[in-house]
Amino acid sequence: MSRMRISVGAAVGLAAVAALPLLVRFLFPDSEKYYLHLLVQILLWSFIYTGWSLMGRFGLTSLGHGAFTGIGAYVTVLLWNFAGLTPWIGIPVAVGVSAVVGVLVGYPCFVFRITGHYFGLLTLALTEFVRLCIVGLRDYTGGSLGTQPARYGNGISLYAVQFEPDRMLAYYIAFVLWVFGLYLWLRVDRSMDRYALEAASQDEDAAASVGIDVTREKLKITALSSALCALGGAVFAQYQMYIGPETIAGLGVSLNIVFAAIAGGLWVPLGPTVGAVFTQVLAEGLRVAIQGSAFLRAHLGNSALALDQMVYGLLLILFIIYMPKGILGTGTDWWRRWRGRAARTAEPTRRSALRSPAPTRGL
Amino acid sequence: MDCQLDIFFVEALLNGILLAGLLALLALGLNLVFGVIDVVWICYAEIVMVGMYGINYAYKGGVPFLLAALLGIALTAAAGAILHYLVIRPVLDTPPINQLLVTGGVLFVLQAAATMVFGIEFKNIGIRLGSLNVADMSFSWSRIWAFLVALGGMLLLWLFLKRTYLGTAIRAIAQDRQIMPLMGVDSRKLYLVTSAIGGGLAGLAATLMVLQYDIYPQIGLQFGPLIFMICVLGGLGNMIGGFIAAFIISQFIAVGSSCFHTEWGYAVAFLFFMVAIFIRPQGLFGGKS
Numbered sequence: 001m002s003r004m005r006i007s008v009g010a011a012v013g014l015a016a017v018a019a020l021p022l023l024v025r026f027l028f029p030d031s032e033k034y035y036l037h038l039l040v041q042i043l044l045w046s047f048i049y050t051g052w053s054l055m056g057r058f059g060l061t062s063l064g065h066g067a068f069t070g071i072g073a074y075v076t077v078l079l080w081n082f083a084g085l086t087p088w089i090g091i092p093v094a095v096g097v098s099a100v101v102g103v104l105v106g107y108p109c110f111v112f113r114i115t116g117h118y119f120g121l122l123t124l125a126l127t128e129f130v131r132l133c134i135v136g137l138r139d140y141t142g143g144s145l146g147t148q149p150a151r152y153g154n155g156i157s158l159y160a161v162q163f164e165p166d167r168m169l170a171y172y173i174a175f176v177l178w179v180f181g182l183y184l185w186l187r188v189d190r191s192m193d194r195y196a197l198e199a200a201s202q203d204e205d206a207a208a209s210v211g212i213d214v215t216r217e218k219l220k221i222t223a224l225s226s227a228l229c230a231l232g233g234a235v236f237a238q239y240q241m242y243i244g245p246e247t248i249a250g251l252g253v254s255l256n257i258v259f260a261a262i263a264g265g266l267w268v269p270l271g272p273t274v275g276a277v278f279t280q281v282l283a284e285g286l287r288v289a290i291q292g293s294a295f296l297r298a299h300l301g302n303s304a305l306a307l308d309q310m311v312y313g314l315l316l317i318l319f320i321i322y323m324p325k326g327i328l329g330t331g332t333d334w335w336r337r338w339r340g341r342a343a344r345t346a347e348p349t350r351r352s353a354l355r356s357p358a359p360t361r362g363l
Numbered sequence: 364m365d366c367q368l369d370i371f372f373v374e375a376l377l378n379g380i381l382l383a384g385l386l387a388l389l390a391l392g393l394n395l396v397f398g399v400i401d402v403v404w405i406c407y408a409e410i411v412m413v414g415m416y417g418i419n420y421a422y423k424g425g426v427p428f429l430l431a432a433l434l435g436i437a438l439t440a441a442a443g444a445i446l447h448y449l450v451i452r453p454v455l456d457t458p459p460i461n462q463l464l465v466t467g468g469v470l471f472v473l474q475a476a477a478t479m480v481f482g483i484e485f486k487n488i489g490i491r492l493g494s495l496n497v498a499d500m501s502f503s504w505s506r507i508w509a510f511l512v513a514l515g516g517m518l519l520l521w522l523f524l525k526r527t528y529l530g531t532a533i534r535a536i537a538q539d540r541q542i543m544p545l546m547g548v549d550s551r552k553l554y555l556v557t558s559a560i561g562g563g564l565a566g567l568a569a570t571l572m573v574l575q576y577d578i579y580p581q582i583g584l585q586f587g588p589l590i591f592m593i594c595v596l597g598g599l600g601n602m603i604g605g606f607i608a609a610f611i612i613s614q615f616i617a618v619g620s621s622c623f624h625t626e627w628g629y630a631v632a633f634l635f636f637m638v639a640i641f642i643r644p645q646g647l648f649g650g651k652s
Binding site: 059061105108109112113114116121122124125126129135259309310312313315316320321324 | 397467470471474580634
């Protein structure tokens with residue numbers, strides 16, 4: 001139970017994802033850069049969504065993770081631009097800062113049992129606070145226009161952790177990150193902490209009464225989750241070579257993280273990844289469809305850019321009402337039922353906080 | 364930093380009070396909905412935006428302003444009822460966080476719809492009310508009116524809740540949503556009415572905001588987080604608490620903005636909010652839990 005074993009299926013899957021760029025190179029030699037860019041985006045966001053879902057699956061629905069990705073990106077870039085510190089030091093510092101912020105905000109939340117609406121709105125305030133600080137420090141951060149990490153040499157450098165021109169390299173960096181995220185997810189899934197946190201998300205008093213240190217467990221997962229999101233944000237900044245308060249921090253990013261993770265499925269390891277594939281492909285597909293269709297372009301003009309947001313919002317409403325387990329979660333359920341193994345055995349403990357009758361309602 | 368106790372400081376303080384009236388009105392609708400239905404409309408500021416666009420276009424289409432305002436209020440009231448009927452009702456029995464997120468989806472839809480229909484340009488209704496000048500200080504009439512109308516609106520809501528049969532029923536269901544249906548009250552209908560009133564209050568706020576601010580699809584993101592903060596600070600569902608919290612928060616913003624950059628006023632307000640919630644998780648004035 002405690003040892004990780006990689007099944008044959010998982011190994012084949014990993015190999016397939018690792019081989020994807022070769023397939024792209026074979027299929028689309030002309031537009032390789034574009035498709036690789038799409039894949040890198042998907043993997044990087046998958047990693048961030050996976051980091052969020054570590055908390056989210058235990059009923060800690062944070063709307064504050066846009067703050068952590070923002071801290072990760074900005075601390076790394078500012079240390080590089082203004083202190084000349086290589087991201088090899090900058091990224092660990094950023095991740096550390098983010099984890100400390102997560103714990104500082106988390107500790108009072110968990111001690112005072114701030115849950116549900118209040119937790120969501122409080123973490124939302126954290127997002128806004130960090131975004132306002134970024135905008136306010138405009139002498140360093142470029143304000144709402146954003147800023148760029150100073151380019152080092154020809155743009156590919158181990159010392160400066162810059163790899164943007166080489167998409168193949170970027171893909172494998174994102175791939176390693178993504179595998180790391182999945183590994184951590186599985187580690188948490190198989191640890192005792194998972195049972196403790198699941199118990200706490202159902203009934204805190206009962207969990208505490210059997211000897212679970214609820215606050216400590218929650219803090220551990222919060223620190224891990226915020227650290228991962230900061231790491232994701234930092235690598236994202238190094239890849240995009242641009243950071244702006246709206247693209248990597250802020251409320252929009254926070255909501256995107258939450259929604260994509262839920263759309264994919266919170267309680268299955270690949271759920272956040274499916275969410276990232278789904279949202280990126282949806283946005284990109286709609287964009288291409290609009291560009292390609294003279295009719296749509298003529299009727300919507302520039303505002304067509306909002307079409308993907310519209311479809312996205314509608315789908316999210318439908319998902320939360322009809323499919324709170326997400327695409328992959330629901331798909332897995334169907335498959336199990338189809339195989340005649342209705343998940344009777346595993347289901348009671350795995351039952352989602354999103355679906356179970358509210359364990360914690362307000363205060 | 365140039366923060367002195369001079370006439371500009373007093374002006375900032377007074378402007379903060381005027382802003383507080385508007386913020387209190389905005390928080391009121393959200394608080395009413397939360398207190399009665401126990402749902403947070405994350406998209407509340409977007410409903411205000413819908414009202415602002417409605418009033419703007421009606422006015423520019425030749426409708427007199429007051430009539431346009433009434434139309435706007437009717438529009439947002441309908442929007443509130445539709446929101447409840449289509450989106451909230453299916454998730455009423457699910458955990459609170461689902462309800463919060465589902466209205467977040469509505470936020471995306473409304474924002475995108477506004478971008479597609481009205482474009483991303485800033486729109487101004489083009490009514491100038493001038494300003495009141497007292498002893499080197501200047502207050503725009505639109506803010507003064509906003510303050511007065513907001514107070515009037517709050518008084519009307521209070522009278523409605525205290526003095527009418529329907530208002531009494533709404534207060535009753537806010538106190539115990541299990542027992543009221545047993546007394547033969549149709550809770551579904553009451554929720555719908557409450558949502559419409561909550562939406563209508565957003566429309567009233569929109570009427571006042573349209574005179575002061577430019578309209579653009581993202582305006583909700585500017586006000587939304589502020590409104591939630593005020594509601595939570597005052598104790599979600601506690602209308603009087605929200606009223607007082609609006610004054611506290613708006614002073615942070617007004618004074619902070621006059622001493623430093625605008626963002627720092629907001630940033631300090633958010634920081635204050637977080638600390639306040641840690642000290643009193645049920646809100647500064649939340650008696651009930």
